[in-house]
Amino acid sequence: MTKTPYYKSIGKEEDVFTHAYNNKLPLLLKGPTGTGKTRFVDYMAHQLNSTLITVSCNEETSSTDLIGRYLIKGAETLWIDGPLTTAVKTGAILYLDEIAEARPDVIVAIHALTDHRKELYIDKLGQTIKAHPDFMLVASFNPGYQKGFKELKPSTRQRFVALSFVYPNLKDEVDILVNETQIDTATAKKLVTIAHKIRNLTELGLTETVSTRLLVDAAKLIGTGLPKRLAVKVGIVEPLTDDEDIITALTDLCDLMI
Numbered sequence: 001m002t003k004t005p006y007y008k009s010i011g012k013e014e015d016v017f018t019h020a021y022n023n024k025l026p027l028l029l030k031g032p033t034g035t036g037k038t039r040f041v042d043y044m045a046h047q048l049n050s051t052l053i054t055v056s057c058n059e060e061t062s063s064t065d066l067i068g069r070y071l072i073k074g075a076e077t078l079w080i081d082g083p084l085t086t087a088v089k090t091g092a093i094l095y096l097d098e099i100a101e102a103r104p105d106v107i108v109a110i111h112a113l114t115d116h117r118k119e120l121y122i123d124k125l126g127q128t129i130k131a132h133p134d135f136m137l138v139a140s141f142n143p144g145y146q147k148g149f150k151e152l153k154p155s156t157r158q159r160f161v162a163l164s165f166v167y168p169n170l171k172d173e174v175d176i177l178v179n180e181t182q183i184d185t186a187t188a189k190k191l192v193t194i195a196h197k198i199r200n201l202t203e204l205g206l207t208e209t210v211s212t213r214l215l216v217d218a219a220k221l222i223g224t225g226l227p228k229r230l231a232v233k234v235g236i237v238e239p240l241t242d243d244e245d246i247i248t249a250l251t252d253l254c255d256l257m258i
């Protein structure tokens, strides 16, 4: 097994995950992008000695992609299990990243796995398979980003235990930057202070604000020697918006703070 990834706990999420796992309850991780959801699932899979299978959902992701399909190989037709079927059979953790992006038939496919039945119906084979006792379903969802666009239906949400991910506090976020990159604590503190400042500037109307991921990226650039102001501009400011006025205002602000 590979090395356990670094993950800094920011609340009771490890306990919640472990209890959900032990009770075989599906878990929904809610929160903005770059707040550590994917890293957390990876970390927990290691902690629980489980195999993790991740599917990054997009608008094309269908139940066939998850369940499986027939492939024609020469004169033969072969059935290939999809990631969901593999996880259900082998007792892995299946992580559906950005579940609301997927096609509606994906939600239908997981229904019977998210209630007491704990089974998967493979329509193309006419088979129903019982989930392995160690199987767990985890999904992530970004409520802010999907507002009014791709919501998760209440009837779907209520099938999950749900955990909210928020940005870490100052000290925890500095720890994350120092652990993830080669950066010194003083510079990490400056980056995190910049992030906190921008996150509070709600009047800018940014769709997404500075995530821990952006900070890690900027810190990496600084760590390998890119000048700090340039690293902050390309690592933090530019990815946030295309509005020239906002870019100028944020760049000026960051230049003063780094």
Ligand code: ADP
Pocket (backbone or CB within 6 Å): 006, 007, 008, 009, 010, 032, 033, 034, 035, 036, 037, 038, 039, 040, 168, 176, 180, 212, 213, 216
């Ligand atoms: P999400 O899945 O929420 O979009 P990720 O898990 O991909 O976010 O996190 C993005 C990056 O931010 C990670 O690769 C990691 O470097 C860093 N990160 C964020 N939160 C944490 C945390 N609590 N512990 C360790 N690293 C973190």
